[in-house]
Amino acid sequence: MENFGFFEDVIALPDPRGQTDYDRLVGLEAYKERLVKETLLLVDPRVLQGWAQKHHRSELNALDYFKARPPLFLLAGDVGTGKTALARSFGNEVAKRSRVQVRLYAMSLNSRGSGAVGEMTRLISAAFRQVQDEVAKSRDQHGQSRRAIILLIDEADALAQSREAAQMHHEDRAGVNALIRGVDEVAAGRLPIAIIMCTNRLAAIDPAVRRRAAAVFEFHRPKRAQRLSVLRDAFLGSGLTESELEAVADATGGTQQRAYGFTYSDLTQRLIPSIVLDAFPEQPITGKRAIEIARSVSPTPPFGEGYSADTIGATNGRQSNSY
Ligand SMILES: Nc1ncnc2c1ncn2[C@@H]1O[C@H](COP(=O)(O)OP(=O)(O)OP(=O)(O)O)[C@@H](O)[C@H]1O
Ligand SMILES: [Mg+2]
Known part of the structure; x- marks a missing residue:
């Protein structure tokens, strides 16, 4: 070296x-x-x-x-x-x-x-x-x-x-x-x-x-439009439709259970490779699987905020939809 x-x-x-x-x-x-x-x-x-x-x-x-x-x-x-x-x-x-x-x-x-x-x-x-x-x-x-x-x-x-x-x-x-x-x-x-x-x-x-x-x-973590932009770029040419990409972007936002959505690195280092490897080597990527996988991957908790299942309800003003 x-x-x-x-x-x-x-x-x-x-x-x-x-x-x-x-x-x-x-x-x-x-x-x-x-x-x-x-x-x-x-x-x-x-x-x-x-x-x-x-x-x-x-x-x-x-x-x-x-x-x-x-x-x-x-x-x-x-x-x-x-x-x-x-x-x-x-x-x-x-x-x-x-x-x-x-x-x-x-x-x-x-x-x-x-x-x-x-x-x-x-x-x-x-x-x-x-x-x-x-x-x-x-x-x-x-x-x-x-x-x-x-x-x-x-x-x-x-x-x-x-x-x-x-x-x-x-x-x-x-x-x-x-x-x-x-x-x-x-x-x-x-x-x-x-x-x-x-x-x-x-x-x-x-x-x-x-x-x-x-x-x-x-x-900050990406908002919906920014997540969509990363996804669009990654899956350009894959045949995924705009509405399927939007569904993936929605699935990577905050939810009732957690106030935070995916980080950029959750998208680029976890989700996108998981979608590819799920299809590889026998199948093409499909919107249905991409959405399912997005729903099954958990985002990284925010740094040092000590999020746990029972603190989520208390995060007022940090509504999931803002992400
Ligand atoms: N704004 C962004 N747009 C697109 N991709 C991004 C963006 N931010 C991060 N990424 C993706 O996430 C990866 C990791 O990002 P990076 O290492 O810069 O995070 P960081 O902010 O330094 O995190 P940490 O605080 O954990 O060190 C990047 O290599 C890139 O693939
Ligand atoms: Mg860093």
């Missing part, structure tokens, strides 16, 4: 698989556009001045606030809703639209180290050092970097969890401090590094980290 240092993955973009993943993400258009735009601005901040001249014929004080702004983005929300998929794939679009090399440096805090606080601190400091060195190395004679980096810190709540587990005191904030120091250095240096943190538990992210975020994007 290749050695990526402190990272799970280092990927040069564009990468054809990532592009397909990006294109298939449903319901995230606004977040896609925003992340791409922000990263392009990190690569070349002068385009903002160009825009102000063109559209306002002047400099705008508003643009001063982009200087030393931490390029930190928090992707937060329910399981299987596209946080990791978006974080890992939007760089493809950046690479397509800019002339610099784009690289994704991905680390997942959950799967790394012993979870001990010292280990996490070391990992984070080393990761920031490595990406800062990478952009420094790629500067041309005008000081312009020819490389943009997306630094993905996935499962970022592990940092908070480890603090709780170790019963850390207020002053023992080494891991969080390492993260804040890294973010601040990237901001002060105006380095072309977009830092993306993904989490299921926004509340577990340290307030000082949250405060620095340039944006917080919230991710």
